[in-house]
Amino acid sequence: xxxxxxxxxxxxxxxxxxxxxxxxxxxxxxxxxxxxxxxxxxxxxxxxxxxxxxxxxxxxxxxxxxxxxxxxxxxxxxxxxxxxxxxxxxxxxxxxxxxxxxxxxxx
Amino acid sequence: xxxxxxxxxxxxxxxxxxxxxxxxxxxxxxxxxxxxxxxxxxxxxxxxxxxxxxxxxxxxxxxxxxxxxxxxxxxxxxxxxxxxxxxxxxxxxxxxxxxxxxxxxxxxxxxxxxxxx
Numbered sequence: 537x538x539x540x541x542x543x544x545x546x547x548x549x550x551x552x553x554x555x556x557x558x559x560x561x562x563x564x565x566x567x568x569x570x571x572x573x574x575x576x577x578x579x580x581x582x583x584x585x586x587x588x589x590x591x592x593x594x595x596x597x598x599x600x601x602x603x604x605x606x607x608x609x610x611x612x613x614x615x616x617x618x619x620x621x622x623x624x625x626x627x628x629x630x631x632x633x634x635x636x637x638x639x640x641x642x643x
Numbered sequence: 644x645x646x647x648x649x650x651x652x653x654x655x656x657x658x659x660x661x662x663x664x665x666x667x668x669x670x671x672x673x674x675x676x677x678x679x680x681x682x683x684x685x686x687x688x689x690x691x692x693x694x695x696x697x698x699x700x701x702x703x704x705x706x707x708x709x710x711x712x713x714x715x716x717x718x719x720x721x722x723x724x725x726x727x728x729x730x731x732x733x734x735x736x737x738x739x740x741x742x743x744x745x746x747x748x749x750x751x752x753x754x755x756x757x758x759x760x
Binding site: 540567569571576577578579580581583584622624626628629630631632633634635636 | 674683684686688698732734740746748750751756
């Protein structure tokens with residue numbers, strides 16, 4: 537099956553800083569989604585982005601399907617952005633998730 | 644709609660007991676998924692329903708696991724003869740399907756944390 541590699545595995549930022557998270561895929565990108573898992577374990581869907589660029593407030597994502605990668609940009613980070621960020625790709629029937637990027641935003 | 648609802652939130656059970664979890668998806672979502680997540684890992688796929696039909700099952704889903712979605716509404720996941728290795732967070736998600744769906748993104752529930760002692 538598809539392999540999903542996320543980088544960096546851990547990231548510590550000062551509040552207000554910007555960051556870029558990356559996902560590389562070993563196979564064709566389909567149904568690509570980014571999620572944020574908050575410290576209470578809730579997974580929140582940030583973007584459904586099989587290709588192109590989307591923006592939602594301070595967050596934006598870009599998927600370059602031909603090169604099998606996706607980027608998540610977080611600008612002006614806040615402490616509430618802390619948690620684990622996952623990317624995923626797969627068929628309509630199942631997604632494969634990466635191991636996540638653990639983000640800590642310090643006040 | 645209040646999103647995807649999962650019950651119970653936590654379950655502690657003795658090894659060898661059976662447990663059942665429930666998931667109520669977003670009402671207009673016809674796709675329903677079960678995933679399992681262990682500490683430090685991303686969610687792993689278990690099974691997929693479209694309406695009431697179970698169309699995909701992972702090899703992770705041993706014969707001790709069974710899932711149903713009667714009438715294409717809520718779903719249940721049952722684990723028989725639980726083992727300590729079954730301890731994990733069990734996550735349910737739902738999504739839209741069909742030509743009119745412009746966003747196939749998942750909505751996850753809060754999960755059921757299972758501890759087998």
